[in-house]
Amino acid sequence: MTNRSPILSLRGIQKSYGPIKVLHGVDLDIHPGEVVALLGENGAGKSTLSNIISGTVQPSAGEMTWLGKPYAPANPRAAMDEGVGMIHQELKLLPKLSIAENVFVGRYPMKSGRLDRKTMEDKARAGLQRLGLDVAPDRPVEGLSTGKQQLIEIAKALTLNARLLILDEPTAALGGEETQALFRQIERLKSEGVGIIYISHRLEEIRQITDRIVVMRDGAKVQEFDRGDVPIRTIVEAMVGRSLERMFPALPVPTQEVALEVRGLSSPSKAFRDINFSVRKGEVFGIAGLMGAGRTELVRAITGADPISAGEVLLHGKPVTPRSPIDAIRNGIVLVPEDRKLQGVVLDHSIAENIGYANLGEIARNGWLSTRRIREFAEDYIRKFGVKGRGGQNAGELSGGNQQKVVLAKWLARKPQVVVLDEPTRGIDVGARSSIYDLIMDLARQGVAVIVVSSDLEEVLGVSSRIMVMAQGKQAGILNREDANDVSVMELATI
Amino acid sequence: MVADVKERRGVAGIALPSLRGATGPLIGLIVLCLFLTFATDKFLSVRNFLNVLDQITVLGVMAVGMTMVILIGGIDLAVGSVMALAMMVLGYLNVVAGLPMGIAIPLALFVAALNGLVAGLLITRFNVPAFIATLAMMSITRGLANMITDGQQIIGFPAWFNMMAIVRFGGFLTLTVAVMIVVFIVGLLYQRYRHGGRVLYAIGGNAEVARLAGINVQRATVLVYVVCSFLAGLSGMVLAARLDSVQPSSGVSYELDAIAAVVIGGTSLSGGTGGIGGTIIGVLIIGVLRNGLNLLSVSPFMQQVIIGAVIVLAVTAETYRKRK
Numbered sequence: 030m031t032n033r034s035p036i037l038s039l040r041g042i043q044k045s046y047g048p049i050k051v052l053h054g055v056d057l058d059i060h061p062g063e064v065v066a067l068l069g070e071n072g073a074g075k076s077t078l079s080n081i082i083s084g085t086v087q088p089s090a091g092e093m094t095w096l097g098k099p100y101a102p103a104n105p106r107a108a109m110d111e112g113v114g115m116i117h118q119e120l121k122l123l124p125k126l127s128i129a130e131n132v133f134v135g136r137y138p139m140k141s142g143r144l145d146r147k148t149m150e151d152k153a154r155a156g157l158q159r160l161g162l163d164v165a166p167d168r169p170v171e172g173l174s175t176g177k178q179q180l181i182e183i184a185k186a187l188t189l190n191a192r193l194l195i196l197d198e199p200t201a202a203l204g205g206e207e208t209q210a211l212f213r214q215i216e217r218l219k220s221e222g223v224g225i226i227y228i229s230h231r232l233e234e235i236r237q238i239t240d241r242i243v244v245m246r247d248g249a250k251v252q253e254f255d256r257g258d259v260p261i262r263t264i265v266e267a268m269v270g271r272s273l274e275r276m277f278p279a280l281p282v283p284t285q286e287v288a289l290e291v292r293g294l295s296s297p298s299k300a301f302r303d304i305n306f307s308v309r310k311g312e313v314f315g316i317a318g319l320m321g322a323g324r325t326e327l328v329r330a331i332t333g334a335d336p337i338s339a340g341e342v343l344l345h346g347k348p349v350t351p352r353s354p355i356d357a358i359r360n361g362i363v364l365v366p367e368d369r370k371l372q373g374v375v376l377d378h379s380i381a382e383n384i385g386y387a388n389l390g391e392i393a394r395n396g397w398l399s400t401r402r403i404r405e406f407a408e409d410y411i412r413k414f415g416v417k418g419r420g421g422q423n424a425g426e427l428s429g430g431n432q433q434k435v436v437l438a439k440w441l442a443r444k445p446q447v448v449v450l451d452e453p454t455r456g457i458d459v460g461a462r463s464s465i466y467d468l469i470m471d472l473a474r475q476g477v478a479v480i481v482v483s484s485d486l487e488e489v490l491g492v493s494s495r496i497m498v499m500a501q502g503k504q505a506g507i508l509n510r511e512d513a514n515d516v517s518v519m520e521l522a523t524i
Numbered sequence: 525m526v527a528d529v530k531e532r533r534g535v536a537g538i539a540l541p542s543l544r545g546a547t548g549p550l551i552g553l554i555v556l557c558l559f560l561t562f563a564t565d566k567f568l569s570v571r572n573f574l575n576v577l578d579q580i581t582v583l584g585v586m587a588v589g590m591t592m593v594i595l596i597g598g599i600d601l602a603v604g605s606v607m608a609l610a611m612m613v614l615g616y617l618n619v620v621a622g623l624p625m626g627i628a629i630p631l632a633l634f635v636a637a638l639n640g641l642v643a644g645l646l647i648t649r650f651n652v653p654a655f656i657a658t659l660a661m662m663s664i665t666r667g668l669a670n671m672i673t674d675g676q677q678i679i680g681f682p683a684w685f686n687m688m689a690i691v692r693f694g695g696f697l698t699l700t701v702a703v704m705i706v707v708f709i710v711g712l713l714y715q716r717y718r719h720g721g722r723v724l725y726a727i728g729g730n731a732e733v734a735r736l737a738g739i740n741v742q743r744a745t746v747l748v749y750v751v752c753s754f755l756a757g758l759s760g761m762v763l764a765a766r767l768d769s770v771q772p773s774s775g776v777s778y779e780l781d782a783i784a785a786v787v788i789g790g791t792s793l794s795g796g797t798g799g800i801g802g803t804i805i806g807v808l809i810i811g812v813l814r815n816g817l818n819l820l821s822v823s824p825f826m827q828q829v830i831i832g833a834v835i836v837l838a839v840t841a842e843t844y845r846k847r848k
Binding site: 353354358371376378386 | 717718722734737
């Protein structure tokens with residue numbers, strides 16, 4: 030391997046967003062005809078790194094060499110012209126255009142100044158057939174299953190004649206047969222000398238098709254294996270590693286009384302299927318899993334934000350399956366949503382108004398209220414939760430941690446029985462995190478049943494007395510605190 | 525120093541609660557009045573002021589409803605046509621069918637409100653964009669208004685109806701102006717001090733946050749379109765009294781005047797900020813501007829150009845202020 034010169038070399042690649050450093054000097058070589066797996070937890074820096082290679086993001090420091098020449102693509106187009114193809118994790122197809130148009134978008138084959146539709150469709154059909162997909166290339170993409178759309182995305186990359194291909198979670202939406210067809214194409218590309226970077230959470234696949242494994246954690250390359258066939262346990266240990274010890278407050282002892290119970294819950298979009306668990310009063314129940322495992326969809330359904338197709342939710346044994354957030358809130362089940370800025374607070378409204386919006390009924394007397402009364406009501410909670418801001422200040426001016434406290438304050442004013450927190454500390458700095466953890470423990474101590482969804486493994490392990498692990502929409506298992514550690518959770522999550 | 529400034533702003537906010545966020549338009553209105561006072565000798569008089577009030581009644585009543593719609597991030601293009609339909613229903617029921625005004629007026633208002641209900645349901649239940657739903661309603665109601673008399677006007681209302689717009693009680697207010705003022709006050713109070721009014725800000729600010737906060741966004745949305753159409757109908761009653769007749773071609777492009785008044789008054793088309801206080805000033809700016817331009821003998825065509833320029837000025841000034 031060493032006597033061949035690499036297609037692409039990365040040396041000391043760094044990336045910062047403001048003061049936050051997401052990549053700390055990564056070195057990486059990709060040789061012709063090899064498949065390199067890029068592994069790591071959510072947020073380890075895999076996507077940032079592949080975005081830098083594909084020209085979507087520019088590095089803050091470091092050098093790249095492409096076929097022996099300096100390489101610094103200004104945009105995805107420039108990278109594509111050099112021969113870098115990328116398949117994104119999220120689908121980027123144009124639903125109204127035909128399959129062939131999608132495959133060739135931006136580089137339509139031309140004949141005497143006009144679009145050569147026939148060549149385009151023939152080439153697209155050939156590309157699709159190689160992947161075992163038998164659909165007419167002139168039909169629109171709209172209405173095709175996610176799996177088929179994924180294959181079209183792959184066909185698009187295959188027809189690029191790329192020298193280097195980046196596949197970011199290509200099999201997330203594929204079935205077994207489709208995956209095998211993809212692997213056959215990967216083998217073919219390898220024999221043609223194409224270099225491939227393969228990002229996936231499915232570790233079984235990695236063992237099957239990769240030649241080399243690079244593990245990333247917290248924005249740095251932590252380990253490299255010179256073969257693909259490494260025991261899963263070894264890989265997982267490298268992925269979770271031992272990062273800085275964080276302080277978590279002591280867990281209160283939950284009561285024996287079950288507060289919330291979920292039975293056979295399924296979603297119409299199949300984001301999650303047949304979920305069963307219960308949470309006791311005063312318990313902090315964690316939900317872990319990888320991106321796309323269905324955690325957010327599940328908790329949104331429990332709190333009435335998303336629809337439910339089957340199953341029921343019970344509170345103290347009584348069925349309370351919600352049909353809307355109003356239903357859930359009336360029963361004392363509230364959600365602190367994943368995306369604060371889009372779902373948690375109205376950014377250009379004041380802190381007081383934001384707290385008020387969930388409590389207008391309470392604040393109003395016979396339906397009458399005033400800005401002053403909303404302000405007075407909110408001041409109490411602003412003080413109690415240590416929000417660093419004045420009631421009249423816009424929520425958009427606050428830090429992430431303080432915004433999160435505003436969202437919590439708006440719910441806790443209602444004295445809820447079940448509080449669901451989805452990614453409670455995402456984008457919040459370490460100092461503010463511990464005060465959020467303290468708030469969570471306070472809730473549990475007061476007898477509230479708390480559910481915490483988090484992609485941060487250490488966080489779920491640190492705050493939960495039990496952890497449910499989800500994988501691909503199903504519940505992979507529920508671990509007690511004693512049995513839960515990073516390895517046991519990741520093993521369940523990567524089934 | 526900083527605290528001092530903020531404190532003072534707070535005091536101003538309490539003194540003029542309904543004008544919060546509309547100080548820019550208010551300054552514009554004052555400058556405009558000062559200019560006209562010096563540019564013409566007829567502008568500054570009680571008589572002229574009362575004239576202006578009479579002239580803005582229709583727009584004023586309509587713009588209150590439009591404010592609520594725009595506040596939740598919606599739009600209602602049908603108000604001009606709904607107004608015409610309500611007028612024709614009134615004329616038909618009273619003059620042709622011979623029903624007393626005491627029944628004809630409520631029924632006309634009911635028909636108007638019904639249009640808002642249809643628009644609101646199209647928007648919430650069938651996810652039709654507000655622009656499209658009300659564009660369709662605009663066409664439908666205009667057609668219905670014409671169908672009632674095959675495009676003819678109706679005259680022959682009882683004498684007292686027209687007097688409502690002419691007789692100045694106490695030498696001061698006509699009944700139509702009184703109706704507008706009541707709508708202003710009720711609208712202001714509702715928007716600022718009622719549960720249902722505050723909810724509109726939450727919905728316009730971020731409908732998903734509002735929904736997750738347990739606010740019934742769908743119901744509030746339907747209600748807002750019903751109220752907007754009802755007020756369009758009411759403005760039709762006012763116009764009918766002023767003209768002492770009704771015709772199906774009334775109110776063409778009034779929706780655009782109403783939107784202009786709301787926007788000049790500082791309510792953002794994206795929803796969530798602004799309010800009826802600003803709209804009242806916006807209506808007054810349009811009224812005073814038209815009145816003043818007439819006094820200055822500016823041609824009606826030139827007036828359209830100037831009003832367009834004022835809309836641009838108002839919105840850019842507001843955007844600039846916000847960016848700072």
